[in-house]
Amino acid sequence: MSQELNDLIVGILMVGGALMSLAAAIGLIRFPDLMSRMHAASKPQVLGLLLFLMAMAVQFESWALLPVLAVCWLFMILTAPVSAHMIGRAGYRTKHLRPELLTIDELDDVVGRAQELLRQAKTGTTAAAVKEDPLVDDDPGAHPAAGSLDDDAVPAAPAETPEARPGVVSGAEAQTHQGARHPGHSPEG
Incomplete structure (x- = not known):
């Protein structure tokens, strides 16, 4: 491959990666709540890193570099969704969200039930009353x-x-x- 074509491909990949990182940064600043910001921080950042890593692979033209770049991207693609999920859970539990922006709140019933059980435990409700509740799995195991x-x-x-x-x-x-x-x-x- 000629040097000019190589430089052109590397330039396009790097500009694409920079634009994805810029989109993530703008999303972090402009989006209204934690859930939207979390999405903006994780999705374009993973694609931006992939574009930068591809630019490195094209620039250095070395087969020995590909496994290192693949491992780097693999760790990013495995950790970004997990960290975004954990941030989302923590934000939901600490009420750092705007409920009017949620289309469907699937955790509302679960959190409400957990809060009711906590209230019962604090007021001294007997274990037998909680045990009779069919919505509580008080003994995890085979069902x-x-x-x-x-x-x-x-x-x-x-x-x-x-x-x-x-x-x-x-x-x-x-x-x-x-x-x-x-x-x-x-x-x-």
Whole structure:
């Protein structure tokens, strides 16, 4: 490939990468809320980096450089969406969003239910009242029925009882020993 064509391709790729980075910067300044800014920071930045890395590959014309550039872009494409997602979750939880800009708020019911459970825990509602709630998975694990959140309602086992087996603690005794099992509460900590 001639040097002039090489320089032209590198120039186009670098200008494209710079424009994508500029678009991300403008989006960070101009967009109205955290969710929009988060989108502007992650999407064009990944494409801009790809264009810069392609410009480097064309400029240096070395096959040995390609794996390094590919790993660099791979880490960016893996970490940018994850960090944007975590920033979005933190922003939602701390109310750094504008609800009027959301078309659909799928987390509203989940957050409302979690806040209600927190309120019940602070007011001293018994563990039994929380345990009876079908929307709470108080014991994560295998669920016997499809779509069932409560895996404590297992079909009756044969006539063998925990008292018949030495050293086995019944469910009520285990809760007494471990404390109430609310979502977010770890018996170990």
